[in-house]
Structures are given as C-alpha cells and as structure tokens.
Amino acid sequence: MTRKDLANLMFPNVTETIYDLEKKYPKRKLDDSQIVTRYAPSPTGFIHMGNLLSAFIANKVAKDTNGIFYLRIEDTDNKRKVENGISKIIDDLANFSIVPDEGVMSEDSQKGEYGPYIQSERQEIYNVYAKYMIENDLAYPCFCTETDLENIRSNQEAKKERIGYYSKYATCRNMSVDEAYRRIENKEKYVIRLKSVGDFEKRVVVNDLVRGKVIFPENDIDHVLVKSDGIPVYHFAHVIDDHLMRTTHILRGEEWLSSVPLHLQLFLMLGFEVPKYAHLGLVMKIDENGVRRKLSKRKDKEAAISFYHEKGVPIEAVKLYLMTIANSNFEAFLDANPTAKIEDFKFDFKKVSASGTLFDLDKLINISRNYISRLTALEVYNYALKWALEFDKEFASLLEKYKDYSISIFNIERNQKKPRKDYDTFSSIKSHIWYMYDEYFTDLEYNWAKINDKKEISEILDSYINNYYDIEDDKDTWFNKIKELASSFGYCPDMKEYKLNPDNYKGNVSDIATVIRVAVTTSTMSPDLYEILKLLGTDRIKNRFINIK
C-alpha cells in the first residue's frame, strides 16, 4: 500500500489536482497597491459592532486602493447557521452602504470568478487539497477517539507539559499506511490531521500590519484539518479560500493572532503565497462590575446594530464613529476638513489601535447630535418620519398631517452658523417638540418658576395677548414689547440694570418671558420663544392662555 492508494481510498471521487485549481483561479490582474480583502462571517444572521467594524474597515481599505471587497460565508459549522442568516448580514451591511464587489450577494446569488463564496459549496475544492496532503505525507488520518484525546490531555496536565496533539503524543502520526488503509476500509471514524513540520524550539515571525513583528514558537501541533464528517475546520478552509480567492490582505479580530503560525505553515506546505495580516483589536466594554471585556452580543444591547436603528441614530453618524475608532487620526482630519467625507480620508493600518477599543456610547451619541444639527430641516423631517413610521406610528401621522409646520419646527435656530443641537437621535425628537402639536397638548403639568401666583400669571398673559402680541412683529419689536410688559408689572426690562439693582424690582424680563414660555410649552426651557409663538399662531396662543385659568 502506498500513500497514493490511501489517498484514493479516502477521496475516491477527487479527480482534479491542485494544479487544475491554480489554473481555474488565476492571479488577479491588479497591481500591488490594490487590496483584495473580505468579510467572512458565519451565517448567524447577526452583525454586531465588532464585526461591523471589521467589515467597515475591510470595505474601506479595498475602496481606498481601488481593490476588491468580497463577502464569503463561513458555514462549516452547522450549529451557527440561522434561517435567513445570509440575507440579514447582507441587509445590515447594505444599511451601512457596504456592498461587496464580489461574493455572496443574496441568499441565492453570487457574483465573481473566484467562487463559490459559500464554504459549504466548496467541499470538492477542500477535498482536492486534503487528498494532496495525504498523498504527499503532509497530513494523516487520525483514529483517536474523544477519550483517547482526553487521556492524552490529562496525562500532559499531570506531567505539566504543553497541552496538545504533537510529536510523541501524536499517536496516529506514525501509523503505517497499511494500518490506516485497513482501518478506513473497516469504516472506522477518523479525522485528518496536519503532519506538522514545525519545531516548538524554533521561532517564526509574523508581520502584522497593526502590531508589527510578533514572534511565536513554530507550530508543532498536528491540528485537525478535516473533521470526521469530511468538513474542513476554519484553519484549513481559510488558507485554501483566501489563496484561491487571491486575497491580499486578511483583516480579522485579534482572537486569530495566535493561530497565525499554523496558517503560515499551511501556506508554506501548500506552496501558497502568504497574504498580509492585520489583526484588529477587539471592541470592549466595561461591564457593571468594572471589568473590561469583549462587547458581547448576548449581554450588551449596544452591541447589536438594531439598537441604533431603534434609537434612531443616523447611519452616517455610526459610520463616522466607526471611522474614528478605526483610525484615531480621523477626528483630527475632520476638524481640519469640516466638509470632508469619509471617502476623502485614507485609512492607515499603522493608525489602528492595537489595544481593544472601549466602546463609547456617549461619543457616538455626540457624533450623532452634531451630525443631525448639520442636516437641513427637510432632511431632519424625512429621517424623523422614517423613524417614526417604524417605531411611533402616532407621531408619524402627525408629522405627515402637519408636514410644513413640522419642517418649520425643525428649522428653529437651524439656519445659523452654529445650529441648535437639541436632537441627539431621531427617537429623542418628540420629547423636544411635543408641545407644538395640540394633539399632545393635553393632561398638562405646568412648571411655573419664579412667578407662580395664579392671579399674577393670568394678568400677565391677559395683558400680553390683548395689549402687546402681534404675530407680524419682527423679533426686536417683539422683544421690546415683552420688555414693556415686564415694566408694566414692575419687572426690570434690562438684565444689566437688574443685576446692578436687583432690589428695585420684583424681578426681570426673563421672569415675564418665562411665564409666557411655560404657558405655551409647560416648560421653562424651550428654543427661541419668538419662533415658537409665531409658529403656534395667535389663536392657539390664546387658547393655551385660556387653558391656564
């Protein structure tokens, strides 16, 4: 029996060779500066912040260099599969305007010459390499059972030796071809393991784009390459896929860093060119106990991107935030070029933080607030309506019913060099402007301030609406009238004068203005009163005044 016989027994249907595959998936006709990279999630149907960040960066890098960004689905583990998982991922990405150039485009369509891009459809390809490795003594079948493996492990623990299936502990490594052949013929279960050529005493250097040189012992573990069900493990699939898809840069989470020595060995054994690696820091958070840990999609609501959707954080703001955590110099760039877009900024691997980023919701919200403040009133209206249609139907119907009026509300103090920044998210808008709609102006609780005597309030309001208020007044006239009103009730019309001689007056203009403000909004805080009154109109003002008696 030869290795070739063994290989044929294991893979009777494989007729292609690795050389055929090389020809079938030729090197891409791109120059060295063009980056080919990918996002390769499992179809769990759920993208969380950390994943989104790496997809975002990968896409950015490809776009920056006029390269290719593709989507590959890694479904070699059935436990991770979820109904419609693929479309959910694609939709989420599309929401952030990340559309792959190539790869999986929808639940049942793929695009590109380097596919298939779903691992479960690449079984024949993996078989070709597995067969090649068996034939060339680069891998071997291993018949160890779970208990065999446990024994090895406990044995190693007892002797305080390194854990793993390697050298003298790799019991199937030196099994004769004849025995292996016989046992496979006997239908014994087996996995295929790498016949590692590494030496733990020797070092390999990994050149990581974000961390620089990282030195590891060589890998000497005979890792499982193909599971007993014939499906490859991640490591094997990664090397084959990324080579055949001619990926130039592998961007992935830090959790993969320590398996690079294995991957390097695989690339070498298979005669593949080694791609460049960039291991991104994990997105972390401080939990309730003050412990810094990986942002978890199960425990942390802010990990789910749907959280931002529900909250009404503009997608553009999330992108800006992602860019600032991807490259910390992005903020400075934006400061220097206020009108610049993310597309104008060039991503730099060297500027990626190697330590895990602590996810900062406050900062994201702040970015969102600033972003919303820069929109036009119409844009705010459209976004707010879109959000409300999904999450607050009642509010949505008011927005639709009073479209122009609503836009005018959003316009208050917006067209000025430094626009008002009331709204941090679209979901927060209603709490700022509810009182502008009569439909909501019921069951009121007035928050009177300094002047809280019913009789005085009533007199002030009567006098104002009967003797002073005119909707046609310009702002100066309007305010002068408030001052006159204040004087007539013994309140100082001028703030400076009041501060000099507070004892000469019952109070000042602001106290009077506050009465009017509370009467129409119930609150002591509001945007520009002049604008509010003007938008409400005389009749509504009157009604609200009467309401108070």
Next chain:
RNA sequence: GGUCUGUUGGUGAAGCGGUUAACACGGUGCCCUCUCAAGGCAUUAUUCACGGGUUCAAGUCCCGUACAGACUACCA
C-alpha cells in the same frame, strides 16, 4: 499550566529618545443671554500600571512584576 497581545486622564486617544504629555467626548466654573441648547473663556494626567536597568536625556529602548484580554476544540 503554556503561547501571544495589551496597559498614557472619567472615556476615546496623540506621542516612535529631548514637547508645557496634543486633540476629541464627558465633568466643573465663569461669561453671553428672555429660558434651554449652542457659543466664548477657563479648568479637568507634576505624569504615562509597578519595580529596576540602559542613556547626558525614557510613556518612548531593555528586563522583571502585576493586571486585563485572546488562543490553547472534530467553533469560528
């Protein structure tokens, strides 16, 4: 246990052998002001996890320690 990685303020961070240790968010105070928001002005790390060493000079280089994280699966 082993192998890696990381550690600069409340937070994100700049810094790459000589700087007053940037900048942004947040906090605090004051000013402006009809309120709020915004804005303006201040202020918020005598010190870069700790201990040694190299150097005329160290967050910055080296070594130890501590802490945190990742990996150590027939999961990715």
